[in-house]
Each structure stands twice: as structure tokens, then as C-alpha cells.
Amino acid sequence: MSKTLVAYFSASGVTARAAKEIADSVGADLYEIVPAQPYTSADLDWTDKKSRSTAEMIDSGCRPEIADSVKNMEQYDTVLVGFPIWWYMEPRIVDTFLESYDFNGKTMIPFATSGGSGIGRAQKSLKEHCPAADWKEGRLVNSGAALWAKKAVNG
Secondary structure, eight states: OOOEEEEEOOSSSHHHHHHHHHHHHHTOEEEEOOBSSOOOTTTTOTTSTTSHHHHHHHOTTOOOOBSSOOTTGGGOSEEEEEEEOBTTBOOHHHHHHHHTSOOTTOEEEEEEEOSSOOSHHHHHHHHHHOTTSEEOOOEEOSSOHHHHHHHHHHO
């Protein structure tokens, strides 16, 4: 029997709502990627060139620490990875998550929320971080997350 995990990072709650909807629709476990050092509103001010989020996105090697790990990751065959789009990409903390586990042979399905950017550049980046995973096509889930997830997971 296949077991599914929805792992997500959410800065403002938008991605969290989509992740919960997706997990409920496919009967998946839910794991929030929580930063060890929480983001403040000033940290998330992308218009401030000195804000934490801006500094992290400028530094491609930045890997913010995650507060807690997934218990028994090996039990999951399918992992949906959700995040807001930052600077046309996934936030660096998602890279930390991807580099923290062995996803070799697992089905990986990305989903993102965004006010205007697409998921294309993020999908390319995700595949580069976990090339041994079986990546499926992801999408923006600003609406219709549950229906999309059922199709993505069940074929």
C-alpha cells in the first residue's frame, strides 16, 4: 500500500491552507517545514534588499535550518512538496528539506502558491536538488488544489 506525505512551507498561511486541502483530499499525512528561526514580517519584506528572505534568495547556497524532521520518511512512496514562490523559485528552506532526506525512487509532486509567478523555474530547481526522485508535473494551486491533487496522486 502506498503512503503519501504532503510536506509544505508556508510563510503567510496561504500555502498551509492549500496543503491541508490537498492532504485531506488524498488521505495523506501532513508535515509543515518550520524554520528553526521563525520569519518575522520584516524578514519577509521582499522589497527590502536587506531582509532575511531577500538575503537567502540571493545566496543560492543558503540552507535555513528546519526545526523538526519527518519521522520515518522511508514509509512514504509519494511526497507532495508545497511552497510559496519567492523570486520565481522555491524558498531556500525547501532546498534544506529536499537535501535532508533520500528521495531516491520516490514519487515527488510539487505544488506552489503565487501572486503572479509560475512554477516552471522552481520545478527545474527541485529536480536538480533531487535528481534520483521520480518528479511529476506540479502546478500552482491558488485554487482547485483538492481536485488537482487527486488527479496528480492517483493518475
